[in-house]
Amino acid sequence: MWLLPPLLLLLIPGSSDLSAVIMGPGEASGPERGSLTVQCRYDPGWEPYLKYWCQGAEFRNCRILVGTTGSEQEVKEDRVSIRDNQTSRMFTVTMENLTREDADTYWCGIERIGADPNVQVKVAVGPGSSGVIMGPEEARGPERGSLTVQCRYDRGWETHVKFWCRGAEFRKCTILVGTTGSEQQVKKDRVSIRDNQKRRTFTVTMEKLRQEDADTYWCGFEKNESNPGVPVRVTVDPGSSAVITGPGEARGPEQGSLTVQCRYVPGWEKHVKYWCRGSDFSICRILVRTAGSEQEVKRNRLSIRDNQTSRVFTMTMEKLRREDADTYWCMIERVGSDHGVPVKVTVGPATTVLTTIPTTFTVPVTTEVPTSSPTVSSLHPEGRALLSSVHFLLLVFLKLPVFLSMLGAVLWVNRPQGGSEGGGPPRSENQ
Ligand SMILES: *[C@@H]1O[C@H](CO)[C@@H](O)[C@H](O)[C@H]1NC(C)=O
Numbered sequence: 001m002w003l004l005p006p007l008l009l010l011l012i013p014g015s016s017d018l019s020a021v022i023m024g025p026g027e028a029s030g031p032e033r034g035s036l037t038v039q040c041r042y043d044p045g046w047e048p049y050l051k052y053w054c055q056g057a058e059f060r061n062c063r064i065l066v067g068t069t070g071s072e073q074e075v076k077e078d079r080v081s082i083r084d085n086q087t088s089r090m091f092t093v094t095m096e097n098l099t100r101e102d103a104d105t106y107w108c109g110i111e112r113i114g115a116d117p118n119v120q121v122k123v124a125v126g127p128g129s130s131g132v133i134m135g136p137e138e139a140r141g142p143e144r145g146s147l148t149v150q151c152r153y154d155r156g157w158e159t160h161v162k163f164w165c166r167g168a169e170f171r172k173c174t175i176l177v178g179t180t181g182s183e184q185q186v187k188k189d190r191v192s193i194r195d196n197q198k199r200r201t202f203t204v205t206m207e208k209l210r211q212e213d214a215d216t217y218w219c220g221f222e223k224n225e226s227n228p229g230v231p232v233r234v235t236v237d238p239g240s241s242a243v244i245t246g247p248g249e250a251r252g253p254e255q256g257s258l259t260v261q262c263r264y265v266p267g268w269e270k271h272v273k274y275w276c277r278g279s280d281f282s283i284c285r286i287l288v289r290t291a292g293s294e295q296e297v298k299r300n301r302l303s304i305r306d307n308q309t310s311r312v313f314t315m316t317m318e319k320l321r322r323e324d325a326d327t328y329w330c331m332i333e334r335v336g337s338d339h340g341v342p343v344k345v346t347v348g349p350a351t352t353v354l355t356t357i358p359t360t361f362t363v364p365v366t367t368e369v370p371t372s373s374p375t376v377s378s379l380h381p382e383g384r385a386l387l388s389s390v391h392f393l394l395l396v397f398l399k400l401p402v403f404l405s406m407l408g409a410v411l412w413v414n415r416p417q418g419g420s421e422g423g424g425p426p427r428s429e430n431q
């Protein structure tokens, strides 16, 4: 009855059985230079109490390495950290960069007045596993395409920095990209890396591959000469550029049409060719494709035709709209990654249609240009002139001689007998 109310309160949760208050894994292990994680759970009511991690064979004499402040804030001391999660009633201890001397008996404890609830955790430090790593010996991707490499690592290396490094020798390799020790993706230029610490796998992606990217690379840990890396030989498949060439860009007028021709080298005649839309080659949308024959294929406003003799395939896009402007690809289908070259398509204003009118019809420059394609009416002024000149020629060479000969016949018939009146050289005005 003399106890202060807070102390009374503190005694209640653990009053029945101390060992029931807190539960741990019993034992934990990690590799030398790696890390390990221990999670201890506790019963409801103990959330705001201080939790700690303590080293020593006997709990009574153990040495507290790190402890919480009663909040969920992580606390870190040297290589050891602790974080309480009061929602899930569990605190997590992480020991990093393990050494053999770390192998010992430890305790998860909860501080209170009187005997602290605790649970023993025996920590073993494994045979100096190098941490690394299994990787694919080889990785390949097509030029302009991408490739992905996955490297696995041992338990205990989850929170370590992983990197992707280039060069024949690991010691001298150049780090292209590295993680921060978290699962956050890191991207530099065309290369990205992401660590999946649950699966103990990190993934490297190289994009927009070039021929020069072919080399030896390494999956590695923090740049440390004694940290091994795993070599991965990267091959870039013979460039599509060696197989297929295109115009690079094409331009057509709104409402008009455009034609793109792509050439390919011998050996690809019987392959399916297609026309594909989208900035990314690997996920572009196929719009129209051949059947591997020379037969023209039409789809909506598009057509494709392969000329296997001249090794050129031709795409035509009709009734162009402004929304058609995009990156397209001339593609050749094959097993594995298809070959392709990008073609940047732009759609200009409709006025350019007028340039298709033959130059002999010089179109007067007008300030107002019709937006639709020109019709006969736009040719009228010139056309009418032509028609009237035809009429004139008809008049001169056909109608006039007929008229004159008829007139001549009439005069011949009505010729005056003798030199009567009205004769003489007649009607010179008619000539
Ligand atoms: C605590 O654990 C819960 C459930 O596992 C989780 O949703 C929450 O994010 C954790 N809180 C912190 C601060 O980690």
Ligand SMILES: *[C@@H]1O[C@H](CO)[C@@H](O)[C@H](O)[C@H]1NC(C)=O
Pocket (backbone or CB within 6 Å): 097
């Ligand atoms: C790990 O420990 C070694 C030796 O104690 C030290 O040189 C190294 O910097 C440590 N590495 C980390 C990541 O703490």
Ligand SMILES: *[C@@H]1O[C@H](CO)[C@@H](O)[C@H](O)[C@H]1NC(C)=O
Pocket (backbone or CB within 6 Å): 033, 223, 224, 225, 226, 227
């Ligand atoms: C690299 O690892 C070795 C082996 O544990 C360690 O002795 C050394 O201090 C480490 N060096 C660096 C720079 O972390």
